[in-house]
Amino acid sequence: MSETGIISQEYENTAELFRAINQSVIVLKKKHFNLTGAAQVTNEDLSEARKLLTDLLRQLIEELEHEPSPLLTEAATEATSLQVPPFFIKRLQERHSGEMQWYLKDLRELLQALEEGRPLTGDLITYLDELCGQLDAETTAIHRRLWRK
């Protein structure tokens, strides 16, 4: 059997997460930079964007901290709406291997600001952009494997 089926599944899962995360980042950046479209961003949009990013960051921090995962119950796992592709975690591990503690500190700082609904600083926006950029790079890499073998 060819690799197409499996790689296209990887691509779909990663692209789907990317679209959701990128859209959330756009919503926050429209507000942060007070762009023309910021007036159309509702409180509900903002709240959804923060929740999605918070869910993502919690999962990423847990995975990157390498803490032994307790046996998750089926219900608890199913309740998690975000499915973070394992190879995206791997990419982050490799990219930040020499500075993981610093990177985790940045992610925790970002998570805390989002959880508390605080306005994001320029640094925090940069962290979000970097995260989104890595997810885009992972999605693009899979797509290239799919069609430019």
Place this chain on the structure above:
Amino acid sequence: MPAEFFSGQVRLLLKRCRTMIERLNSIQNLPAELHPYAKELDTKLNQIASAIEKLINDPDFGATPLLVNQFDIYKRFSELVNTFEWHPLALLDHYNERDLYFYRLAKLFCGQIQYPYQPPLMNAHSNEYFSSLPPTNIVSVPLCEDKHLLALPDFVHELGHIVYAHLWRKFIAEFKPYLQQYIADQKVRVANQASSTVYQDKFDLLEQVWTQRYVVEFFCDIFATYLVGPAYGWSHLRLVISSQSELYHPSFGEAQTHPADEARMRIILATLEEMGDDTAAQAIKDKWKEFTSIVIDKPDGEYHFCYPDDILQRLARQVIKECRDIDLIPYFDQPKEEHNLPSLMIEAWEQFHSDPANYPAWETAKTDALKSLLS
């Protein structure tokens, strides 16, 4: 990247999308049974075109702080457009009789197994053996398969990829805790060894590659075994003999798209045993042993970490349950009728074993009969 260049490229992508819609709607003589697929493709392309227009009409389109995010959106649209242009549109544009024959064969098979989704479009000129592209609901088969039967179980494996795309969230959520527990237990076991850090990293990789890749491929193997039984086991043996010499790779610390062929055969056998077909499992196991005794490749010292029996058996049980939950008919409940495809795939392998010299003629008669039925 200058905003003008970027916005120009986005507008060109919109033009390409509209050209594709025009091309799709100008296709002549498409068989009536494919009209729903053409309509669905038209809907998808129009949705993409609308989404691109929405991006262009965003009051912040091209705004410097959002340029990187919008560029990435454009890339995703571009990937989608390419996928639909290169696959379903190209297929429908060049549709021929063999594509239609395989579509009807797939539709017949789907009806006989109580497949709960729309049957796939079939592309009968694959350039990479059997393959599938779940987002487009297309399965590709090699050009001459209409004259053969023994590899057809691999079509069923590809159908499994499409089913997995429907079920994967729930499926992986249920399976992952057991895999994580296994990995955690193994990490504890090797924690005091000198090369512990290396092992921990390799176990991390094992969990990642299992969750993202191997589980999908194993799902499809079990799915196919559930539906066509020993025919899939024999088909796997046939494929391995014709194309593979490294039966025990990927091993520990390696990551590829497909798990090792040895493990795939083990999960096929586990599925047959789980379904109570010990006789068929034993027959395939005996032939597999004969084959592995003559190949040079042997498992390395860490192979046993990668595909433990317990995990494979748990996965087999879970997929079988999933198949039952969506009311798919297992192979042993299929009627032994002439045009029942799951039974025919099994019968073809039985015929091959019992009379290999005369099998080609038998196969030709059967494929001719199928052609008459489906024309």
